[in-house]
Amino acid sequence: MKVIECKDLTKAYIGKNALNQLSFSIEENKITGLVGRNGAGKTTLLKIIGGFLKETSGTIQVFSERPFNSLNVSAHSIFVDDKMSFPPALQLYELLEAAGSFYPNWDMDLAERLFDYFSFDRKAYHQRLSKGKTSTFNMIVGLAARCPLTIFDEPTTGMDAVVRKDFYRALLKDYLAFPRTIILSSHHLDEIEDLLEDILLINDGKKHLHMPMEELKEWAIGIKGATATVLEWSDKKELIYKNQIGADTLYAVVKNDFDEPSLMKASLAGLKITSVSASDLCVYLTSESKGGIDNVFSDR
Numbered sequence: 001m002k003v004i005e006c007k008d009l010t011k012a013y014i015g016k017n018a019l020n021q022l023s024f025s026i027e028e029n030k031i032t033g034l035v036g037r038n039g040a041g042k043t044t045l046l047k048i049i050g051g052f053l054k055e056t057s058g059t060i061q062v063f064s065e066r067p068f069n070s071l072n073v074s075a076h077s078i079f080v081d082d083k084m085s086f087p088p089a090l091q092l093y094e095l096l097e098a099a100g101s102f103y104p105n106w107d108m109d110l111a112e113r114l115f116d117y118f119s120f121d122r123k124a125y126h127q128r129l130s131k132g133k134t135s136t137f138n139m140i141v142g143l144a145a146r147c148p149l150t151i152f153d154e155p156t157t158g159m160d161a162v163v164r165k166d167f168y169r170a171l172l173k174d175y176l177a178f179p180r181t182i183i184l185s186s187h188h189l190d191e192i193e194d195l196l197e198d199i200l201l202i203n204d205g206k207k208h209l210h211m212p213m214e215e216l217k218e219w220a221i222g223i224k225g226a227t228a229t230v231l232e233w234s235d236k237k238e239l240i241y242k243n244q245i246g247a248d249t250l251y252a253v254v255k256n257d258f259d260e261p262s263l264m265k266a267s268l269a270g271l272k273i274t275s276v277s278a279s280d281l282c283v284y285l286t287s288e289s290k291g292g293i294d295n296v297f298s299d300r
């Protein structure tokens with residue numbers, strides 16, 4: 001069953017289309033990673049899915065309904081980010097109890113265990129937590145709510161590396177025990193790629209690709225070797241990225257439509273064939289054609 005379906009979804013802000021004719025669907029009980037550069041439109045998309053923002057044109061259906069102002073969508077989903085707001089008069093533990101009366105699938109035992117594991121003080125106040133602790137508390141609410149649609153928008157903002165690792169592990173364990181539809185936007189694709197089943201890459205408000213993570217890992221290959229040989233082997237291939245290393249070595253990333261015998265021949269020709277990590281590939285696919293940061297400092 002499709003939990004989210006959008007067609008030609010567009011969101012216009014004054015002078016800018018944050019989302020531009022986006023069409024895709026997400027099946028239930030999958031973890032999808034939403035990735036893209038800063039300003040690509042991830043938060044805008046997630047807020048439209050969560051029903052907080054109204055689309056400008058196109059259609060979006062979440063649980064077969066238009067999400068904007070839909071009681072059904074808000075009853076079945078949770079949107080977790082570092083700006084989640086809670087009643088300021090309540091202490092942290094009281095917030096967990098209040099969440100328990102709001103979310104029908106709330107697991108208080110899980111919430112308490114995570115709360116203690118991350119050493120929260122029951123009497124502390126949400127608005128006085130540090131950045132990392134705020135994200136950690138919000139993540140606990142997001143996990144324990146067990147909503148059929150759970151949206152995490154950059155949930156690890158401010159968390160240190162150890163807490164991020166714990167969060168990914170907790171997310172995976174709880175998802176395996178209680179499968180649900182999860183969308184996770186993150187700039188740390190290298191950290192989450194083993195968690196994801198599908199990846200949706202958006203660039204400048206448009207869909208760049210949407211595919212199973214396993215496919216993405218095979219989607220491109222890196223070829224490194226003598227410049228002339230690499231150019232010969234990458235000729236007529238879809239070139240995604242290239243980097244000249246020293247005087248006569250070139251590294252190129254191309255779409256992987258080679259068959260096994262050709263890869264073998266390339267190796268025999270002295271080329272080093274490597275896989276390309278999903279996070280590197282996403283960076284290459286969405287990099288702007290302005291050269292690197294070094295160009296800012298050259299010719300001054």
Ligand SMILES: Nc1ncnc2c1ncn2[C@@H]1O[C@H](COP(=O)(O)OP(=O)(O)OP(=O)(O)O)[C@@H](O)[C@H]1O
Pocket residue numbers: 013014016017018036037038039040041042043044045
């Ligand atoms: N309320 C708004 N009014 C005008 N423009 C906006 C508004 N909100 C977002 N934008 C613009 O829409 C574009 C997409 O923003 P969005 O926050 O969705 O991107 P993002 O992919 O989440 O970025 P980041 O990774 O930096 O958080 C950006 O150019 C942003 O400046």
